[in-house]
Amino acid sequence: MQTLLEFIKKYYYWVLFVTLEVVSLVLLFHYNNYQASVWYTSANQVAGQVNSWYTEGISYIHLKDVNANLTQQNAFLQTEIGRLRMALDSTKTPPTANDLAVSAALAGYHFIPAKVVSSSLHRDDNYIVINRGKADGITTDLGVVGGGGVVGIIFLTGEHYSLVMPTINVKSNISCRIRHKGYFGYLQWAGGSTASAYLSDIPRYAKVKVGDYVETSGYSSVFPPGIFVGKVKGVSNAPDGLSLQLKVNLGTDFGRLSDVSVVINKERPEIDSLRAHFTNFETPSN
Amino acid sequence: MQLKRFLWFFVFLAIQVLVFNHVQVYGYGVPMVCILPILLFPLETPRWQILLWSFAIGLLEDIFTNTPGMSAATLTLIGMVQPALLRSFTPRDEEDDDAGLVPSSHTLGWAAFVRYLIVATLLQALCFFTLEAFSFFNIWKYLINILSSWAMTAIILTAFESIRSGTSRHTTT
Numbered sequence: 001m002q003t004l005l006e007f008i009k010k011y012y013y014w015v016l017f018v019t020l021e022v023v024s025l026v027l028l029f030h031y032n033n034y035q036a037s038v039w040y041t042s043a044n045q046v047a048g049q050v051n052s053w054y055t056e057g058i059s060y061i062h063l064k065d066v067n068a069n070l071t072q073q074n075a076f077l078q079t080e081i082g083r084l085r086m087a088l089d090s091t092k093t094p095p096t097a098n099d100l101a102v103s104a105a106l107a108g109y110h111f112i113p114a115k116v117v118s119s120s121l122h123r124d125d126n127y128i129v130i131n132r133g134k135a136d137g138i139t140t141d142l143g144v145v146g147g148g149g150v151v152g153i154i155f156l157t158g159e160h161y162s163l164v165m166p167t168i169n170v171k172s173n174i175s176c177r178i179r180h181k182g183y184f185g186y187l188q189w190a191g192g193s194t195a196s197a198y199l200s201d202i203p204r205y206a207k208v209k210v211g212d213y214v215e216t217s218g219y220s221s222v223f224p225p226g227i228f229v230g231k232v233k234g235v236s237n238a239p240d241g242l243s244l245q246l247k248v249n250l251g252t253d254f255g256r257l258s259d260v261s262v263v264i265n266k267e268r269p270e271i272d273s274l275r276a277h278f279t280n281f282e283t284p285s286n
Numbered sequence: 287m288q289l290k291r292f293l294w295f296f297v298f299l300a301i302q303v304l305v306f307n308h309v310q311v312y313g314y315g316v317p318m319v320c321i322l323p324i325l326l327f328p329l330e331t332p333r334w335q336i337l338l339w340s341f342a343i344g345l346l347e348d349i350f351t352n353t354p355g356m357s358a359a360t361l362t363l364i365g366m367v368q369p370a371l372l373r374s375f376t377p378r379d380e381e382d383d384d385a386g387l388v389p390s391s392h393t394l395g396w397a398a399f400v401r402y403l404i405v406a407t408l409l410q411a412l413c414f415f416t417l418e419a420f421s422f423f424n425i426w427k428y429l430i431n432i433l434s435s436w437a438m439t440a441i442i443l444t445a446f447e448s449i450r451s452g453t454s455r456h457t458t459t
Contacts, residue, residue, distance in 0.1 A: 013333035013366075020341045020362045027348075028355030028417060047349050054304055120307075120351065122316060124418070124427075127352045163352070191424055 048161035051118035052131055055258070071147040071259035072113050078145070079109060082215075082226025109224045111261040112136060114144075117161065121254055124191045125171065128152065128164040128254075132262060138162050141222060143263040149228035149251035150174065150216060151260050167229075168194045168254055175220050176229050179213040181206070187214070187229060187248065194254045197230070199246040200238055208235055214248050221265050294323050295343055303350045306442075314427070315434030317442045320347050320357070321410050324365055325403070329372060329387040340365030353418075360413040364406060375402040391451045403443050411436040 008015075114130040132138050134157050144151040144164050152166035153174070165172050168189050176199055177184035185201035199214060212232040218225025234247035298320050306317045324340050344358035351357070372389055375398045391399045411432045419428055 013337060016334050016337050017362065017366045020337060021359055024341070024344070024355040024359035024362060026355070028353075028359065028420070030354075044349065050303065051350075118350075122314060123353075125352070191427060 044158055045160065048117060048129060048131070048158065051129060052115070055115065055117045067147075068113060068115070068259045072111070072261060074147045075111050075145050075261040078149070078227055079224055082224065085226065109263055109265050111145075111263060112138070113259065113261050114162075115259060116257050119166075119254065119257060121168070121194050124169070126166055126169045126194075126254075127155065128166050128257070128260075130162050130164055130260060130262070131160065133158045133160040133162050135159055137264065138262055142265075143216075143223040143227075144260050145223070145227055145263060146252050146257055146260040148253055149230065150223060151252050151254075151257065153222055154262065164260075166254060167197055167250060167252070174223070174229070175217045176214050177217040178202070178206070178208055178232070179215050179226075181208070181212070183208070184217045184219070185243075185246075194250075196233060196247055196249050199232075199248050200243065202244040202246055204237075204242070204244055206244060208232060208244065208246060210234065214246070223263060224265075291323065291339075295339070298323055299343060299346055302347060307351060309438075314430045315432075315436075315438060317438040318347075318357075318407075318410060318414065318435065319439065319442055319446070320344070321361065321364055321406060321439070322443050322446060324361060324368060325372075325406055326389055327368060328389070329369065329376075331369075333366075333369065336365045336368060337362060356414060356417045359417060360410055363413055364410055367409065368406075371402065371406060375399070391447050399447065400440075400444055403447070404440050407439040407443065408436050411439065 112132060114132040114136075117129045117131050119128040120126045128144075128151070130144070138154060138157050140154050140157055142154045144154060144166075150167060152164045152169070152172060154162050155165040156163040167174060167187060170189055170191055172187075172189055174187045175184060176187045183202050183206040185199045187197055187199050189197040202208060210232055214229040214232060216223040216225060216227040216229060228251050230248040230250040232246050233249045236245050236247070237243075238245040302318070302320050306319055309317060320343050323343070324336065327336050327339075340361040341358055344361035347357040347361075348354050372387075375394055376387060377395065377398065387393055389399065389402065394402065415428055415431045415435070418431075
């Protein structure tokens with residue numbers, strides 16, 4: 001007993017060390033695996049506030065008000081273009097039931113302007129924090145767009161700040177299609193440069209050229225169809241040899257992102273409940 | 287003394303969050319300066335104190351960078367090895383009265399102090415990016431991250447120390 005006490009007295013710091021390491025690793029792996037609590041990310045009140053002061057200082061130099069207006073306008077115009085393009089297409093060929101459904105769905109979207117208060121670029125798990133949260137009606141899995149097109153998807157929400165998983169996160173996965181050609185695939189990021197990402201699952205027989213536009217497909221209820229994502233920069237075979245992999249130059253410049261809009265779909269609950277019926281047959285994706 | 291240390295921790299955390307987290311050289315590596323206050327603990331400091339401080343500062347850094355647990359685990363490890371590491375870089379003649387040794391370029395000598403910084407920051411970079419590799423692994427990115435982060439951190443901390451020793455020499459003479 002005496003020796004045991006002596007032992008503990010002498011090596012107590014090992015116990016403390018192991019405990020602290022275990023706590024750290026639990027935080028790390030818990031966060032990597034699940035949609036964890038927002039408390040220990042930079043979407044919490046204090047960190048959000050500090051970051052927004054910082055951004056205020058920085059964006060003053062960047063003429064933030066002018067930028068905000070332009071971005072907001074741009075987001076509206078982009079959906080408007082998408083809607084008009086679809087209307088144009090439907091005059092050439094008689095609209096199918098699907099086209100009609102899509103254009104009806106577009107009318108159901110509206111936008112909440114937000115400001116980026118902090119962002120990371122150099123990690124594999126990049127995140128962006130915006131200054132809108134639950135109090136502003138933000139929920140998880142909403143789309144976020146900026147002046148350059150798609151930015152990402154809301155990952156976690158706090159009361160006044162939210163964490164966005166941008167397209168430049170290795171876990172991001174967004175359903176996209178080639179404009180006017182209809183082939184669709186999933187946009188993923190492989191780390192490294194924040195200027196480009198990869199569009200996979202494009203069939204091998206698809207005639208895709210460098211310079212083609214990539215836009216959101218609208219198959220998920222997260223983004224309206226036709227929002228600009230980027231331009232095709234290179235076409236190559238996917239590692240599995242069964243499909244094409246396209247290198248896409250992203251339209252959004254993540255290094256200078258400051259004003260974004262959160263896309264809210266009024267018909268979302270309806271779509272989600274429909275999807276819930278089918279989750280047994282297919283895995284839903286964004 | 288405790289209050290002063292507390293303030294220093296926050297100064298370094300603020301510098302890390304507001305300046306160095308925005309430094310990205312071609313998207314690789316960030317200087318991680320929060321390690322310095324931990325390395326400057328005097329030799330006689332109780333080990334539980336070093337460990338708790340290291341963990342706390344790591345956790346705060348994590349909150350700002352969205353990397354829960356990564357900095358906390360890394361800095362706790364640094365806090366654990368700090369006394370042994372410091373002792374190994376202490377000159378022989380100082381060892382007799384090393385009870386109150388405060389690490390700096392004055393007490394250790396420039397060469398030993400810089401070596402101390404280099405070893406500690408290498409350990410930090412290795413540990414941090416190895417933990418990051420659990421979520422996504424790419425060998426080249428891993429190596430470049432470690433090297434660039436290590437080099438930048440070591441250079442910046444050496445610069446800090448040269449400023450610090452410069453001003454303290456002014457005030458003493």
